[in-house]
Each structure stands twice: as structure tokens, then as C-alpha cells.
Amino acid sequence: MSIRRDVLAIAFVAISALLPLVLQTIGQRQVYWLFVVSELFIFAVVAISLDLLMGRSGQISLGHSGFFAVGAYTAAILNEHYRVDVVLSMLAGGLLSALASLIVGFPATRLRGHYLGIVTLGYGIAVDQIALKWDALTGGDQGIHLHRPTFFGVPIGSPVAMYYISLAVLVVVIILTWNLLRTRIGRSFAAIRDSEVAAAAMGVPIARTKVLAFVCSAFLAGLAGALYAFLAGFVAPEDFGIDQTLLFFAMVVIGGMGSIAGAIGGTILVDGLRVAASTVSGLSLAILGGVIVLVVLFAPSGLKGLLRARARSG
């Protein structure tokens, strides 16, 4: 199992690293495809962050576009006024998003499970509304155009450079998450997911662990948002609505909750569908919704479970 996973991981990174060379052969349109795949890497980071919350600690979030948005706006505002470098912006975006998650996370610990979905839904909507309204800071519906990003003082911003930075961030996040899950903290996430009562009996501090899961998840989503701001070069409220939250949600559920590989596979599938079916309004929403229903009914562990079952039988 472990070897299979390592092979999969190395293959993924190798193919991703070589992709720009392949894309060079298609000429001008490579800029578009580099953007699409970079965006996919960033969405994969968000999917991993959401999976950390839903798949690992059993809490639902319907406001992840809100955490993503806080990171993106943090980076955009820092870039607009202070020309802060990419890495620092990402850290700032992650931290501010983590801070915002405390507002939602703290009451969440005292709430019955189903309230959390609704409160996070409200959080996502609120971030969107505030971004639109507070135009002195966020530019309102005009958004913010970013200057070319710098990386330790070196200007970067070519599509290829942003591509490799996005890939690098994804790889670092995968390694970080994977290691986090193998610590005491990671195991306590699983404990509260499987049974709060049992976890409490084993001495896991329920409230603190729930909030911690929220904070970690929001940090990663915020970090991804900051990177996204640099990739897109433009931040506006329409990128962070409920639709975006539903996409993240679909990535995690369809990929298979509780698995990093599942989150990445789900991202590739869902984002691919989004790009392919963007011309007919409602089409990708209907397909994703239908697939989620089918996954829940017939393949509860998602794409990951299907592939694993095939590997076992074949």
C-alpha cells in the first residue's frame, strides 16, 4: 500500500513537473492551459484543507470559499499597498483566514453538529457581502488588480513560474498535512470524528480539537487563496460565492473523504468538469449534484474507494 502510494505521488509530481514542456508544443494557447492547471493545483490545496475538516475531523463546512476569499483579499491588499512578496503574503493570508475561522469555530464547538453547516454557510455569504460592500478596502465589485508578484525581491509572474510555485505549494501542503495526520493531533481528529463520547473518554479535549481542525483547515484555504490572487492577478467578489464553496465540497465528497489522494483526484475530476461544462449554465451543477448523490448511495468512499476496490479485485 505504502509503496503504491509513493509511486502514485512520484508519478503525479513528475508528470506535473514535465507538463509545461509538453504544453510548449501547442504555442500561444499554453498560457491558458498553464493557468488552468495552476488553478487546479491551488484548488487541490483547498480540497485538502476541506478534507482535513470534513474527512478527518468529521465537521462540515459550507463556507470554505469564505476562507479562500480572506486569503485572496489579504494578499491583494498587501500587494496593492506594500508590494509584499508571495511567500509572506501566503503566510499572512493563511494566518488571517485562521483568525477568521476562530469566529466561526468557537461557537461551533458548543453547537450541535448540524448547526455548523448553517453557521459556516452564513460565514461564506457574509465574507462575500462584506467584500462587495467595503469598497474602500476591497474595491467593491471592481475588485483589486495585483502588481506583478515578487519572490524574495525577484519579480516573478510568468505563467511558467506561477505554475511551478503552485505545484511546489501543493507538494509542501501534501507533505505537511500527511505529517500532521500522523501526530497526536491528527489522531485526535480521527477520534472525535469516529465518536466524540469515546474520544472524550480517552482524554481528547473535544472543543479544543474541533477548533484546531477548523483553524488548520482555514489556514490552508487562506494560503491557497493568497496564491490564487497572484495567479489570477485580480480579485473580485464573484470568485468567492456559494458556487465556489459547492465546487470545493464536491471535490472532497466525490474524491472520497479522508484521503489526500482522493481530494486531489476529486479536484481533477470536478475542476475538469467545471472547465469543460462551463458553457451551459446549470449543467456542471446538475452533473456534480447527481454524482454526489450516486457516490453517497453506492460508493461512500468516493473515487478513492472505487479505485481501491478495483485494485483489490484485479
Added chain:
Amino acid sequence: MIQYVLQLALAGLAQGSLYALTALGLVVIYNASTVVNFAQGAMGMAATYVAYLLLTNAQVPFPIALLGAILTAFLIGVVVQTALLGRIADAPILTQVVLTLGLFMFIEGILGIFFGYNPRPMAIPLGIGPVLIGGLVLRPQDVIELALLIVLSVGLATLFRTTKIGLGMRAITENMYAARLMGIPIGRVLSLAWGIGVMLGGVAAVLAAPTTSVTPNMMDTIVVYAFVAAILGGFGSLLGAVVGGLVLGVIVNFIDAFLAPELAMSIVFGMLLVILYVKPDGLFGRRTVEKV
């Protein structure tokens, strides 16, 4: 000024009756199956398209169109429970909630494909004029909203208090296993609860249509306020859901008039967070110990 405030409050009550109806449906479903139906708005919206088609294409009178929507909504609820949720009744609640979210996306997407996202205006021909109460005006639509809320909540209360099936639903809420042992047909009672719950959302959606117009996302705002109303009411109390919806309707109307309409939902959620800090079980909820 007082006149103006009272008028705002009255209009808020009418708008709040839509939140109350939707929230009532959510609570009926939640009490029976412990699932929060995130597709409540989408299902109601789908039923509204039936009413819309009956009104515009078949030119039937409004009560018949409403009846068509009610039947559709009821059927959606029954089918979703028996064919989908019933199959995963033993799965974690998170999984069941995920299913309702999938349904929400599916239903909204399908109607988006067939009817597009352009809002279609729909009027409710009622044949009555505005009602005046001591200088305050109630639009015909407000009258029908409040009247239906009263009729349906009284009907629901009667159902739960006096009929065998209603008692069965309450028994399931108390203890599913004991209820099964007492010979209550769990599957049938759950389907009925879903049917009634979705039906209430359908009524709210049809009544909302003249204001929101008929679009696949017409219920998005209303259903979010209905979630809040249900939480305010303790998510389990029928009376709580009604009061929560009406109070919220008034609050939202005041925010729209005196503060910032663009931030209405943010302000409401800010208030909700504060309320949940102080009273985690809502304003009408009883403290319950989570079942193991």
C-alpha cells in the same frame, strides 16, 4: 414615524411567514430523521415550476396551481426519503447531509438546464384587494401568506397531537428503537414526515414567487433565513420555528430599511453567532444530551 415602523413590522411578519413555513418543514423533517434538509429550498423551487407552468400554460385558477405544487412537493419528499435517504439510514449524519446537498445541486442544475436562469415573473391572481388595519396596509399576497401560515401550523399541531400518525412521528423523535418495538411503521412515518416537510417548503416557494420571480435559485435567500429561524426556535420546536421565522422577518425588514440591505444576511448571522454564544439551543430550545 410610528406608523412607518408598524407598517415595516407588519410587512416583516408577512415576509417572515415564508421563513416560518420553510423552517417548519425543516423542523418536521429534522424531528423525524435528524437530517437537516439542505435541499429544502431547491425542492420547493421545483414544485413552484409546476405551479408556474399550470398558471401560465394551462391557465388554471391559482388554488389548483397551488394544489399541483403541493402534491409535487409532497411526492418529492416521499420519493427522496424512500428511494434515497432510507437506503442510508444507518450512515453517519454527515453522509446524509451530504446527500441533501448533492440533491440541492442536482435539482437546481437540472431546472437551470431546462428553464435557464432568467427570472420568470409569476403573479398570484387572488381576486382580493389590499386589506387596511388601522391605517396599516396588508397586500393581498401578505394576507394569503399569513393565512396559510396560520392554517398550516394549526393543522400541523392537530396532526401531531391527535392523529395516530402524528403521534408516531413524535414517538420516532423521542426514541426510534422503542417506536419500532411499539409497532410504529418507521418507514411510512418517515416518508410522510419528509412529504409534509417538503410540502411546507413548496407552499413557501409558491408564495414567494411573485416577489422573487421564478428562477432556479429563487429560494436561496429564503432558505438560509429559514435555517436561521429554525435555529432561533431551537431546531426541534414547531412553535419555535414559527416564532423564529416571524421575528426574523421583522428584523430583516428593519435592517433593510434602517441599516444596510446589502449586508442583511451578514448582520443576521452576526446576531445568530451572538445568540448561540449565550443560548446554544436557540431561544426556545431545550437543553438536550446528544444521543450516543
